[in-house]
Amino acid sequence: MSYKTILIHLDESPNIDSRIDLAAQLANTHEAHLIGLATTGVSRYFYESMATGAGDAGIGPYLETLREQARGRLQHFEDKVRRLGVSSYEKHLADDEAESCLAMRARYCDLVILGQYDPEGTIPSIYADLPEYVTLNGGCPVLIIPYIGTYPLKPGHILIAWDGGQEAAKAVRNALPFLQAAKSVEVAVFNAQQRPDSHGEEPGADIALYLTRHHVKANVRQEQSEIPVGEALLSLAADLNADLLVMGCYGHSRFREVLMGGVSRTILDSITLPVLMSH
Numbered sequence: 001m002s003y004k005t006i007l008i009h010l011d012e013s014p015n016i017d018s019r020i021d022l023a024a025q026l027a028n029t030h031e032a033h034l035i036g037l038a039t040t041g042v043s044r045y046f047y048e049s050m051a052t053g054a055g056d057a058g059i060g061p062y063l064e065t066l067r068e069q070a071r072g073r074l075q076h077f078e079d080k081v082r083r084l085g086v087s088s089y090e091k092h093l094a095d096d097e098a099e100s101c102l103a104m105r106a107r108y109c110d111l112v113i114l115g116q117y118d119p120e121g122t123i124p125s126i127y128a129d130l131p132e133y134v135t136l137n138g139g140c141p142v143l144i145i146p147y148i149g150t151y152p153l154k155p156g157h158i159l160i161a162w163d164g165g166q167e168a169a170k171a172v173r174n175a176l177p178f179l180q181a182a183k184s185v186e187v188a189v190f191n192a193q194q195r196p197d198s199h200g201e202e203p204g205a206d207i208a209l210y211l212t213r214h215h216v217k218a219n220v221r222q223e224q225s226e227i228p229v230g231e232a233l234l235s236l237a238a239d240l241n242a243d244l245l246v247m248g249c250y251g252h253s254r255f256r257e258v259l260m261g262g263v264s265r266t267i268l269d270s271i272t273l274p275v276l277m278s279h
Contacts, residue, residue, distance in 0.1 A: 167248025
């Protein structure tokens with residue numbers, strides 16, 4: 001298994017270069033086609049209303065400024081990936097909001113690379129729930145990079161958050177290219193006694209056996225925590241010096257998310273390492 005089509009969101013955040021470096025490294029490793037996507041951040045429906053004469057003509061110069069800024073990000077992307085030796089790539093400018101455009105295009109990709117929302121940032125077109133929205137609606141694994149810090153291009157120590165659910169199972173399958181290249185893999189099962197129907201006689205044993213068949217040796221950790229699982233998971237990742245977290249993503253409206261204490265939301269708000277999420 002490998003990632004053959006990789007999509008990266010080219011926003012205006014300060015750490016975009018590190019994300020482009022990572023995307024280029026993955027494209028080279030997997031001989032993948034790399035797509036750089038920049039959006040104007042304005043709904044396509046607004047552009048349609050402008051085209052039919054229903055919009056304010058005075059907004060035209062502002063929209064063109066947004067396009068020029070997006071073109072600049074695309075050119076920067078192209079310059080970098082060419083220097084980094086990516087053989088197959090394309091750049092795309094979309095007159096649309098980032099969320100809907102990324103989710104639609106994710107359906108034709110193997111991996112999407114996004115940045116974490118920066119609450120102190122000043123990017124008006126990027127919203128706090130963008131990574132979650134794309135994960136829940138794109139049908140594709142999403143690799144989310146924290147807005148601060150630097151991270152290895154090839155994660156060596158990976159932590160899997162395992163709860164026996166279908167979202168976590170999908171995340172593990174989608175992460176196999178990373179897992180097979182890792183130096184160590186830890187599977188964390190938190191408070192397994194609270195969800196006995198989701199595990200076998202020995203929680204975590206079946207997913208470890210599955211990984212073994214894919215030539216991934218994983219160590220299973222039975223964890224008990226009185227604090228919210230999301231916080232405990234990030235603490236464990238720090239203790240293990242993990243450089244990638246693999247987990248399922250659960251939507252807000254689901255009872256299970258409430259039951260789990262909002263693990264997905266905690267991780268998305270507070271990640272201190274890259275996270276690969278699937279839904």
